[in-house]
Amino acid sequence: MDLYVVAHPKFSSRYKYICEHLQSATKATPRFVGIVGADALRSCDHHQHRTDLTPGQIGCALSHVNAYREIVNGQVEKAVVVEDDAVLPPDFDSTVSAIMVHLREGEIISLHSPNLQQRQVSQHGALSIGRHRIFFPMEAATVRSALCYIIHKEAALRLLKANQNVKYLADDFSAFWEEGFVKHLRIASPQIVKVAGFESTIGYHGSAPRRIIARLVNKIPFMSRYLEGRRMHMRLLRDNNHVFVDQISQLEIGNKNYE
Incomplete structure (x- = not known):
């Protein structure tokens, strides 16, 4: 299994966590x-990437692009991309290997796609892998996270070309579908891969003062533990928002814009 990990030593606690976790979770x-976004921006023209994105968002997107580059250059047929706050299940290797057998050309299968609101998922063509199930959502917007996914080389090639100069967030699967970068999209439901309770490095807090305050609060031991537990609880709640329907999804039939 070819495994690409979005992690950097500069984010020391996350990097230490994922290194130790991978040693026990996968062979x-x-x-x-x-890639650290702030470092990347210092070495390039700021207008090379979308100017409304935070350095964290740019770094995340470039990290995934870096994975696509290695997949393409290494002529890897199928690969797994995982971020540094993923919690892999004990049967991760066997599950991924079994899913990969069914991966289609130009496809991405997300192993972690929580939803803030209820989203319809097609039962047609559902795939059972041991205790796990893989479904085609009715809409690409249901694919909500780049925490861990399996990707076919053709999708990696298209995303590499499209996002070397960052135009899309790493998890903007709705745009990837609309632009024809992927041919099929599937998700696991319930999630196969969970997310740890780290504070986001993306920079969703908006203004710089709010991001600074958030970092300071997260350094207070009891607040850090409380917020970590709260984040994990809220994220788990989002796993229950898939509504199963019998209609065939366009995401199964194939993207009309994919060429």
Whole structure:
């Protein structure tokens, strides 16, 4: 299994966590592809990337692009991309290997796609892998996270070309579908891969003062533990928002814009 890990030593606690976790969770040899957005911006023209994105968002997107580059350059047929706050299940290797057998050309299968609101998922063509199930959502917007996914080389090639100069967030699967970068999209439900309770490095807090305050609060031991538990609880609640329907999804039939 070819495993690419979005992690960088600069984010020391997350990097330490994922390195230790991978040692016990998988036999695959990880390839680390993490890029720090602030560092990348210092070495390029700021207008090279979308100017409304935070350095964290740009770094995340470039890290995934870095994974796509290695997949394409290494002529890897199928690969797994995982972020540094993923919690892999004990049967991760066997589950991923079994899913990969069914991966289609140009497809991405997300192993972690929580939803804030209820989303319809098609039962047609559902795939059972041991105790896990894989479904085609009715809409691409249901695919909500880049925490851990399996990707076919053709999708990696298209995303590499499209996002070397960052135009899309790493998890903007709705745009990937609309633009024809992927041919099929599937998700696991319930989630196969969970997320740890780390504070986001993306920079969703808006203004710089709010991001600074958030970092300071997270350094207070009891507040850090409380917020970590709260984040994990809220994230788990989002796993229950898939509504199963019998209609065939366009995401199964195939993207009309994919060429």
